[in-house]
């Protein structure tokens with residue numbers, strides 16, 4: 001008994017001595033995870049709305065620094081509802097790409113690295129302008145561009161609790177891609193929008209309000225809940241979305257009907 005009490009006391013002391021971000025190793029949540037706080041001036045943020053959202057809610061370190069592979073995987077699986085295979089695999093790949101040295105951790109600021117230089121940052125993004133090329137030293141990811149996001153919702157004519165369909169996503173992508181960015185950029189953007197639809201939609205779909213909340217506010221929507229895919233969101237869901245989106249972009253969208261959306 002005394003041993004158990006000693007272990008409990010030591011754990012409590014140990015946990016409170018840790019920096020806040022290190023206490024989230026196995027965070028799990030059903031509804032909105034953690035309190036939303038806007039990033040402070042010294043906090044690192046990325047061009048990825050989902051990673052920023054996770055940091056704004058304290059699921060990932062609020063300062064956007066010192067992110068381990070374990071934290072990333074836990075966030076994807078326990079909070080966003082990805083399958084173990086997909087969530088942990090995705091974290092491993094991302095970590096391998098951006099953190100070459102396994103003794104180091106991920107800082108969200110490194111994600112501003114452009115596609116041409118081995119990063120992911122590409123043209124025709126949903127939520128913000130491109131990082132200028134060549135990237136000025138110490139450049140930060142631009143914050144969300146709210147009018148741009150409202151323009152996307154207006155272009156598909158969706159608001160409030162109306163569900164954004166895959167055809168709507170195809171229209172948004174076609175509208176943003178009128179400058180015809182390279183195919184690799186289009187493919188990554190398609191994967192991102194499918195990820196968003198897949199993991200960010202709650203139990204009944206991605207509504208216009210949820211789209212705005214994740215992209216413009218970088219905040220879990222108040223009515224959000226983990227999507228309930230059997231076994232979690234995984235590779236089959238992703239492949240199916242990419243296939244549907246590709247077909248819709250080719251045959252489901254009348255290009256002349258889609259307004260040219262801001263891509264700067």
Ligand code: HEM
Pocket residue numbers: 046047048049050051076080090091094095098111112120121122123124125126127128189192193195196199200
């Ligand atoms: C389930 C997890 C994730 C979701 C739902 C997600 C979602 C998204 C979405 C929707 C975008 C498009 C933003 C836009 O076009 O403005 C995006 C962009 C991005 N994501 Fe993520 N993401 C996830 C994980 C990751 C990971 C693990 C990394 C890398 C460590 C990452 C890095 C990026 C980067 C660099 C961009 C910017 C691309 C650009 O717009 O130029 N994301 N993500």
